[in-house]
Amino acid sequence: MGKKAAFFDIDGTLARFNGKELIVPESTSFALKEFRDKGNLAFICSGRPIRFIKEQFEEQSFDGYIAGNGTHIAFKGQPIYHRLIEADTIRYLIKAFDELDISCCFSGVNEGYGYNMDRHRIEEFNAQFREQNYINEQWKAEDIKVNTLDIFYSKEDNIKACQEYFRDKLVFNTHGPHMSADVSFVEWGKSHAIECLVKYLNIKIEDTLAFGDGYNDVEMLKTVNLGIAMGNGVEALKQVSDYVTTDMLEDGIYNAMKEYSLI
Missing domain, CATH: 3.30.1240.10 (Hypothetical Protein, Haloacid Dehalogenase-like Hydrolase; Chain: A; domain 2)
Incomplete structure (x- = not known):
């Protein structure tokens, strides 16, 4: 079995911004560490701008990130794709x-x-x-x-x-x-960035999974092999998901990873 690559939206999935700071459930941090300790890769995949991701998340916590709804991709601290609006x-x-x-x-x-x-x-x-x-x-x-x-x-x-x-x-x-x-x-979003990154990493799409909660996560969940919607996600996302986990604040990521024996 090849190593897996997991993609995580931020707001409403990985974390909640309370107006002052970003709150990440302890169970989520534990699940991410155990998932990566098994040799798997974890990526942020968010609509948030690049600077926000760099400031709010320690680089060693993830293997890379997709920012701006797929328009910027980085792996191990190095940018590998950047798309500008004309x-x-x-x-x-x-x-x-x-x-x-x-x-x-x-x-x-x-x-x-x-x-x-x-x-x-x-x-x-x-x-x-x-x-x-x-x-x-x-x-x-x-x-x-x-x-x-x-x-x-x-x-x-x-x-x-x-x-x-x-x-x-x-x-x-x-x-x-x-x-x-x-x-x-429409012509370039999170799903296109995931396809670009897994090709760059030489990982099979069969070894990918993603977690999301919003409308911009619909195509992402349809692209990966295992698409997981948060319990607090929008209905349109739940309808295309392979699995609906519990709410973000109710150990949603941890519970889904346990369900699929990823940790």
Whole structure:
């Protein structure tokens, strides 16, 4: 049996951000260590920007990560893939967001670029990062290098209109009452990044598994051999999963790994 590669979403799967710090259940940390001690590989696979992952997770805890909904891949601290959003696409998105009453933040490696974000949103975003602030408020599309984005809205009707407007182009992973969503492009998301990484590592797709809870995890769970939805996950994800485990805070990752004799 070959070594396995497991992919973990962050928010609602690996951890919960309480506004001040990232909370990872002890059982999750234990399961990850035991899984890797057996010679398997563990990767973060998140919509979060690169800097957030680097600041919040110790590199030795994982073998690598997929950030920005598949747009940046790193293994053993070294980047192996990076995908940028073209300036024309940024301008197209901004024009559409103006019509849809949507504000947003484009994210790069170390900095984010806010568009029509209110002060509360900016401060909330910056609070997630140590040392220097993350958000730049003055910028031009042709001058920035970004690979992913988040959107913010004030009414549910706004996000519904946004989903309809971009139905063939974008996937919106909504964050419930926070009235925000991280965004991925239909032509390249977490699933494509996983395929790219396992090819790079020469690992068979039959030896892959993934854990997720959101809409941007649907294709990821369909791509790997064993797709596990968290008990707190969205219904659309549970419907495509091979197994639904308990909630994140109820030892969901640990219980699923025990169920499949991975630890």
